Amino acid sequence: GxxxxxxxxxxxxxxxxxxxxxxxxxxxxxxxxxxxxxxxxxxxxxxxxxxxxxxxxxxxxxxxxxxxxxxxxxxxxxxxxxxxxxxxxxxxxxxxxxxxxxxxxxxxxxxxxxxxxxxxxxxxxxxxxxxxxxxxxxxxxxxxxxxxxxxDVRSLLPVESETDDLQGHIIILGFGRVGQIIAQLLSERLIPFVALDVRSDRVAVGRALDLPVYFGDAGSREVLHKVGAERACAAAITLDTPGANYRAVWALSKYFPNVKTFVRAHDVDHGVNLEKAGASAVVPETLEPSLQLAAAVLAQVSSAIILF
Incomplete structure (x- = not known):
């Protein structure tokens, strides 16, 4: 009607x-x-x-x-x-x-x-x-x-010539708290990586630390090409919203299927959708804190039982 x-x-x-x-x-x-x-x-x-x-x-x-x-x-x-x-x-x-x-x-x-x-x-x-x-x-x-x-955001955009020498590197999509921790771990082990984020303040923080962080849409085929996605071995996707994570996984799976995608999911249902979109591995963000809290509680209970 x-x-x-x-x-x-x-x-x-x-x-x-x-x-x-x-x-x-x-x-x-x-x-x-x-x-x-x-x-x-x-x-x-x-x-x-x-x-x-x-x-x-x-x-x-x-x-x-x-x-x-x-x-x-x-x-x-x-x-x-x-x-x-x-x-x-x-x-x-x-x-x-x-x-x-x-x-x-x-x-x-x-x-x-x-x-x-x-x-x-x-x-x-x-x-x-x-x-x-x-x-x-x-x-x-x-x-x-x-x-x-x-x-000036234009100065933060990736330039293809800056990533020509990258081979077998890691792409970090999302330079928030999780993305920064991943970048720190990769830097300590001298593993090459490049990071993308759509927030200029986060990109500026990474640039201030002399890290290869660029401003760009993680779901854009052109932006992913500029950071050498066709030569990358894996991508860690840690974006803030479920839709952005799904879009990034879909773009990588469609245009760069050789890249293994490891993505943070907000919950189990979101993780299932990400796997359907082509994610190689999904880690629900509620799983690890829950396991750590449960382990701490169990350790405390065990020690209390032993003392008792």
Whole structure:
């Protein structure tokens, strides 16, 4: 009973939560550019200049409230989840324009009698103008980042010439607490490695210690190629989120099947999914602390029984 647009949207949401999401995304990639161009042509044709001129004060007010309100809201949410202020503002500016699904929602609302055609046309105009402002909002976020960020991310990206001499090395995907411990152990044993992370502060910490740590997406085929994944012998995946771990395992299994992947899982179910994606070995992060705590408790109980 749903419209074609709403049905396709919900189907996409459902597929995005399955193990087939990356393959589906790669299959539809050739059509995405064509359909995006057609969509934005349709959006441009829906903008009525006469309506804009006749309702300029109302359109300007609604557009300003939309941009400012969404920027502040997304910035606040980003700060709540621990994102830096500058990064949160940049994300807020990028997400401030209206989304393309607004056109589907407004059209459905008109069909159901919830919105009048005149109000719908006005909202169409506001959303279309906000989308047209996206490049300028992105440029504004980039300007703020260049003025206030401490590190230039471009200087932290991997360069292929820097990893040409690596052979049989280890790739550490995720340079958090676990990744740093692995890097320390490999360094002490003079085992060559290279690390990737998407947080510039972690990369800067590694660079300060003169370690081969680079900024990059662990699930990107191009980034993995730049760190010599085709010549690596193994990869230790210690990313923060289950989705990022799964995506990295999938990319390595698909594009660099010679690399053995050892990955940290958040729980047993996540570990099963990682094994299905192609992981060579999975270590649930709750297993080792549980075993260590149980061993400590048993040791204490044993010593108490002996003393008793």
């Amino acid at each position: 749903l419209s074609m647009a709403l049905g396709a949207f919900l189907a996409g949401l459902l597929l995005a939560e399955t193990e087939f999401s990356l393959q589906v995304e790669s299959d539809i990639a050739p059509y995405r550019g064509l359909l995006l161009g057609l969509f934005f042509m349709t959006v441009g044709m829906s903008i009525d200049p006469k309506l804009f001129l006749s309702n300029f004060p109302a359109v300007s007010l609604i557009l300003g409230l939309l941009i400012i309100g969404k920027t502040l809201l997304v910035t606040f949410i980003g700060r709540v989840f621990g994102v830096s202020t500058i990064a949160a503002v940049r994300v807020g500016l990028l997400l401030a324009p209206g989304g393309e699904f607004a056109f589907v929602a407004f059209g459905e609302a008109v069909n159901q009698g919830l919105l009048s055609p005149q109000l719908s046309s006005l909202l169409f105009l506001v959303v279309g103008l906000s989308m047209a402002m996206t490049p300028y909002l992105a440029a504004g976020g980039q300007f703020l980042a260049s003025k206030f960020e401490q590190h």
